[in-house]
Amino acid sequence: MGREPFEVVVERYGPMVLRVCWAVVGPTLAEDAWSETFLAALRAYPQLAPDSNVEAWLVTIARNKAIDQLRAQSRRPAPTERLPESIRWEEPDAGLDLWDALRRLPRKQRETVAYHYLAGLPYPEVARLLGGNPASARRAGADGIASLRNMLAPSAREKGPR
Amino acid sequence: MTGQDFPEPGPFATLSGAEVDLGRLRLRLVAEAERESLLDVVYRTVDAPVGRLLLAATRRGLVRVAYEVEGHDTVLATLAERISPRILKAGGRLDTVAGQLDDYFSRARSGFEVDLDLRLASRFRLTVLEHLREIPYGSTASYAAVAALAGSPRAVRAVGTACATNPLPIVVPCHRVVRSDGGIGRYVGGDDAKRALLRLEGAI
Incomplete structure (x- = not known):
């Protein structure tokens, strides 16, 4: 069987990739990272082996594009933070609170929780993507989630420094 | 995979639950x-x-x-x-x-003026499709007549196949090809669609 129409890939994985981009680069750059990811994926799609894991392939591209965005951002003045319009939060503050917590994680933890918890990649896949072994990826994921829980706990939000 | 490997939303509940609208993207x-x-x-x-x-x-x-x-x-x-x-x-x-x-x-137009890419049809089928466009709006032709037009009068069945596999129905009017005995003949969109098109054009 050949490859599915690319439209199916956008439909099936588009929302997941946007969530992953959001978690890695934050609200301001998420949509640019998404667009770069799908444009690069469309370019390479005909060469993708038909039995490939499309989800892991897309996350790999998204990671590269996200890192490009972060590098470019560090070279230019920070734009004002805005929430991407493509994600509809039930409460807009929940998004800002989550990003406020995510940005404080070491980048390896932030990426690990994004690829494991949002993209659903198993830890061996995450390790392949980030380097290191599955055990260290698992540790980074557990540490990242624990820190996020702490930072997002209602008590921490009331008392902790913002 | 162990139970621990199964992702649960946890702190990401707000993000996983947020509705994503990809329209603009x-x-x-x-x-x-x-x-x-x-x-x-x-x-x-x-x-x-x-x-x-x-x-x-x-x-x-x-x-x-x-x-x-x-x-x-x-x-x-x-x-x-x-x-x-x-x-x-x-x-x-x-x-x-x-x-x-x-x-x-809405009967405001009898033909189509758009560029066609006929790459999905080849050889004899392509020849047939090219001749189908010579059958005027509102009229019909028999499979045998189209075979003759295409230069292979004995290839009546092959004309039937070319019509049945027409990649551009309606625009390339295979619905105007009917049986010599007055029967409407088969159609890629179903008999009802063929009848509806011929009625629209006033051919039946």
């Missing part, structure tokens, strides 16, 4: 892909009196018109295989033909 993707010549096939659907039609175009022109009974997902999968998997849903290239179909179904 899709438009941007289509525009950027078009600019970089990465869109090999675009498609859209139109609602017509004969049901929902799938329209698909390459950069050369309209490449496929498909009835719902053909299974639009199946048709798209075939386009991915035979032309390119770089397929996105997008209006743009197809707005002209969609407008002309509207006019055709």
